[in-house]
Amino acid sequence: MKPVKTLDDVVIRFAGDSGDGMQVTGSQFTNTTALAGNDFATFPDFPAEIRAPAGTLAGVSGFQIRFASSDMFTPGDAPEVLFAMNPAALRANIADLKPGGLLVVNTEKFVAREFEKAGLTTNPLEDGSLESFQVVKVDMTQQTKRAVEGLELGTKEVDRTKNFFALGIAYWLYSRELGPTERWVESKFKEPYKEANLRALRAGHAYADTLELFTARYEVPKARLTPGTYRNIMGNQALSLGMVVGAEKAGVQLFLGSYPITPASDILHQLSGYKSLGVVTFQAEDEIAAVASAIGASFGGAIGLTTTSGPGMALKTEAIGLAVMTELPLVLVNVQRGGPSTGLPTKTEQSDLLQAVYGRNGEAPVAVIAARSPADCFDVAVESIRIATTYMCPVIVLTDGYLANGSEPWNVPDLSKIPAFPVTFKTSADGWLPYGRDPETLARPWVRPGTPGLEHRIGGIEKAEGTGSVSYDAKNHEKMVHLRAQKIAGIKVPDLEVYGDPGQLLVVGWGSTFGAIRSGVDLARSRGYSVAHAHFRHLNPMPANTAEVLRSFKQVIVPEMNLGQLSKILRADTLVDCQPVTKVQGQAFKVSEILNAIVAALSQQAAK
Amino acid sequence: MSVEQRTFAKKDYMSDQIIRWCPGCGDYAILAQAQTVFAELQIPRENLVIVSGIGCSSRFPYYVNSYGFHTIHGRAPAVATGLKLARPELSVWIATGDGDALSIGGNHTAHLLRRNVDVQVLLFNNRIYGLTKGQYSPTSEIGKKTKSTPFGSVDHPFQPLAFALGCDASFIARSVDIFTTQQRDVLKAAYHHKGSSFVELYQNCNIFNDGAWDQLVDKTIRDERCLFLEHGKPMVFAGGKRGIRIKGHRPEVIELGDGLSADDCVIHDETDAFLGGILARMDYPEFPVPMGVLYRNARPALEDMVNEQIQAAQAKGRPDLQQLINGRETWKVE
Numbered sequence: 001m002k003p004v005k006t007l008d009d010v011v012i013r014f015a016g017d018s019g020d021g022m023q024v025t026g027s028q029f030t031n032t033t034a035l036a037g038n039d040f041a042t043f044p045d046f047p048a049e050i051r052a053p054a055g056t057l058a059g060v061s062g063f064q065i066r067f068a069s070s071d072m073f074t075p076g077d078a079p080e081v082l083f084a085m086n087p088a089a090l091r092a093n094i095a096d097l098k099p100g101g102l103l104v105v106n107t108e109k110f111v112a113r114e115f116e117k118a119g120l121t122t123n124p125l126e127d128g129s130l131e132s133f134q135v136v137k138v139d140m141t142q143q144t145k146r147a148v149e150g151l152e153l154g155t156k157e158v159d160r161t162k163n164f165f166a167l168g169i170a171y172w173l174y175s176r177e178l179g180p181t182e183r184w185v186e187s188k189f190k191e192p193y194k195e196a197n198l199r200a201l202r203a204g205h206a207y208a209d210t211l212e213l214f215t216a217r218y219e220v221p222k223a224r225l226t227p228g229t230y231r232n233i234m235g236n237q238a239l240s241l242g243m244v245v246g247a248e249k250a251g252v253q254l255f256l257g258s259y260p261i262t263p264a265s266d267i268l269h270q271l272s273g274y275k276s277l278g279v280v281t282f283q284a285e286d287e288i289a290a291v292a293s294a295i296g297a298s299f300g301g302a303i304g305l306t307t308t309s310g311p312g313m314a315l316k317t318e319a320i321g322l323a324v325m326t327e328l329p330l331v332l333v334n335v336q337r338g339g340p341s342t343g344l345p346t347k348t349e350q351s352d353l354l355q356a357v358y359g360r361n362g363e364a365p366v367a368v369i370a371a372r373s374p375a376d377c378f379d380v381a382v383e384s385i386r387i388a389t390t391y392m393c394p395v396i397v398l399t400d401g402y403l404a405n406g407s408e409p410w411n412v413p414d415l416s417k418i419p420a421f422p423v424t425f426k427t428s429a430d431g432w433l434p435y436g437r438d439p440e441t442l443a444r445p446w447v448r449p450g451t452p453g454l455e456h457r458i459g460g461i462e463k464a465e466g467t468g469s470v471s472y473d474a475k476n477h478e479k480m481v482h483l484r485a486q487k488i489a490g491i492k493v494p495d496l497e498v499y500g501d502p503g504q505l506l507v508v509g510w511g512s513t514f515g516a517i518r519s520g521v522d523l524a525r526s527r528g529y530s531v532a533h534a535h536f537r538h539l540n541p542m543p544a545n546t547a548e549v550l551r552s553f554k555q556v557i558v559p560e561m562n563l564g565q566l567s568k569i570l571r572a573d574t575l576v577d578c579q580p581v582t583k584v585q586g587q588a589f590k591v592s593e594i595l596n597a598i599v600a601a602l603s604q605q606a607a608k
Numbered sequence: 609m610s611v612e613q614r615t616f617a618k619k620d621y622m623s624d625q626i627i628r629w630c631p632g633c634g635d636y637a638i639l640a641q642a643q644t645v646f647a648e649l650q651i652p653r654e655n656l657v658i659v660s661g662i663g664c665s666s667r668f669p670y671y672v673n674s675y676g677f678h679t680i681h682g683r684a685p686a687v688a689t690g691l692k693l694a695r696p697e698l699s700v701w702i703a704t705g706d707g708d709a710l711s712i713g714g715n716h717t718a719h720l721l722r723r724n725v726d727v728q729v730l731l732f733n734n735r736i737y738g739l740t741k742g743q744y745s746p747t748s749e750i751g752k753k754t755k756s757t758p759f760g761s762v763d764h765p766f767q768p769l770a771f772a773l774g775c776d777a778s779f780i781a782r783s784v785d786i787f788t789t790q791q792r793d794v795l796k797a798a799y800h801h802k803g804s805s806f807v808e809l810y811q812n813c814n815i816f817n818d819g820a821w822d823q824l825v826d827k828t829i830r831d832e833r834c835l836f837l838e839h840g841k842p843m844v845f846a847g848g849k850r851g852i853r854i855k856g857h858r859p860e861v862i863e864l865g866d867g868l869s870a871d872d873c874v875i876h877d878e879t880d881a882f883l884g885g886i887l888a889r890m891d892y893p894e895f896p897v898p899m900g901v902l903y904r905n906a907r908p909a910l911e912d913m914v915n916e917q918i919q920a921a922q923a924k925g926r927p928d929l930q931q932l933i934n935g936r937e938t939w940k941v942e
Contacts, residue, residue, distance in 0.1 A: 280914060319680060459660075
């Protein structure tokens, strides 16, 4: 028996060809890790092409997971374990592997022809370039072939099961049960693939156990998380569930109009399965029809939802303006990706903030909120429906590719503890006006067609205050522009919370940078630096104490995956000199990058 | 008076808004016929919804005392689709024009018809852009001189009913703003058809394209140049002097009398998509222009199929939401 060493925190990355099943391998490892009780965070990273030419750098797909015995927020800066299934995967990922790290290589493809495809001139397994790592070489393809011998499988099909062999090795290495994956394989595959995958998984595990491949095996104790019932959840899943619960809490039907777009499509897939809950989904002919159908549904008394990514939101712009003018509830989810134009469809970015807050013709304010973690997408989704139906306005929800596909443990809420916010449709004609307003929220009444006596017409032309009739009156237009702005500005949002040390340096973020910033701030504080973190969920309107918080610090920095969009808004709104810290590489911030920014800012202060 | 006892007169469908179409516009006549038809059909005002896009014709909802939604350019079919999916019981009518439905909104029109959403589409075709003051439209004839085509249009025009049939519309019909009884018959047939009913209405823009249809619909020549279709009846026109015969796969005009009679003419069968295709392509001057229902063949409406799936799923029982949120595999932290 090998000694079992206890670790607190591990980062492991699986990398291979797009067709090698690395996403399956990663998500299975994640699921098993979740059930083992670790805290974790994942980062799937795959190319936009479904099957780029095999063996090339363009086709490399990766899945990183970090798991730990304590609470943590990011999938880790750099892996200490790398599984590389071919030369291209090795070349694309080796620079990230920590010195001294463990590299497990599938040797089958390490031949001259494959080196060429991967742009290598020498064999990295022999040229000395891997000297600083512990290299474990396994011909996984050959081993898998032996394991599945006797099953009626073609060469390609055998090849497709080798990811389970790799997974078996990984499970041995981290003392994991095979059970959860075995159960998944049994429910997912038919024979002979079921048997083949099970054999490959067990063979990988046995191979690692029998051969002297590794110097040790490891275990990561259960994490000390807040008591509760937990599940593994990805951002798009949490968001879909949140929308269902939000509609339930509002007491209205959920209608989704959507057009497939990466990385938002999974929300459409998931909600399409909820027919038994009365959810109506409509795959429209384009992005414009998707949002227009949602507006039509909202006019009919459902909550209209549309889900998209940056280019799709650009197409929906005019229709969002219609929802602003007609003051109908509408929720638009933008799962941001790298832009502009088609940009980096499978990579993450936060570059649609200005588009969300300002990107429409005319004075067209909407509520904008952003999720900070995969599980937080649930809370944000419920909140978006609450705001849309309470204030009769469009709400834009910003998440991004990093949250959408990333996963973490989720302390599943008790639904009975989430307050309801039931919609009251207007049914009485007494003193009613289509554009009359609730004195507190400034919301106009929501009337379902089919209600006798309240027949009325709405549309995109400016409305006369109260009656809602067409009006080109100059003073009325100005009044209505102000009213629409006041309504959004008056949405009640909680105050901005400050975490950490007062006065010196505030790191401000929004959305998915939460994990990296919080970890960076914690790390800096553990090294004696005085620094604090404030994170925005509500981006329009912003918390009432925003300016006060920013002004209470000597210095404010704003890490963002764009060229400084939040810092621009903060500077304009508060006149505080917020300094952007930008990264636009299609990748999330590393904790070390946040730490460096903190140290740089503080040394700049000291120098003054 | 209780809801059940009400009856509706034409005036009940007139709103209090001042109508802002140009005096003499064909839209007035269409509005009047539609309001008459709403009353004849006794559609409860609260269940009637007019959805429109942008353009002169799209002001229609403001003038009907029902629910109405004046949306954005070209997108009325998409808004109406969402509305019908959420509220299948409503009677939804789309008012649109040649630019709104066939240019900026061509994609949505195509998909509405393909999906067979149960709505009535009234396409006001005046072969010109009116609200933007006189540019050529996707139905303008080649050579047409407009503000944006001072040397004459070189764009080949759409034949709206052929377009609709190409989108697999389940109902296509045609009428003219100034035809009163025939227009009402077409609108009623459209209402009774389950699915997307696509009605082309020739409409005169007396400011930017005055007399666009005069050569077809003027009282003096109407009978010669229009073919009034009746299901199950032979296609004869010009007061019984001429008829339509199918020779090979093409229609031809035949002179009746002198050995040829109505028996030699093709019998109109609304349910025949191939015949519908021939009719949709028939145009003056080679042929008389078909009026009435060219094609009608019921097939399930989108919203019915969507709701059937929902009801079938719900019949198996509504899942517990808490269980759904919990997912398949959970673990407890004590």
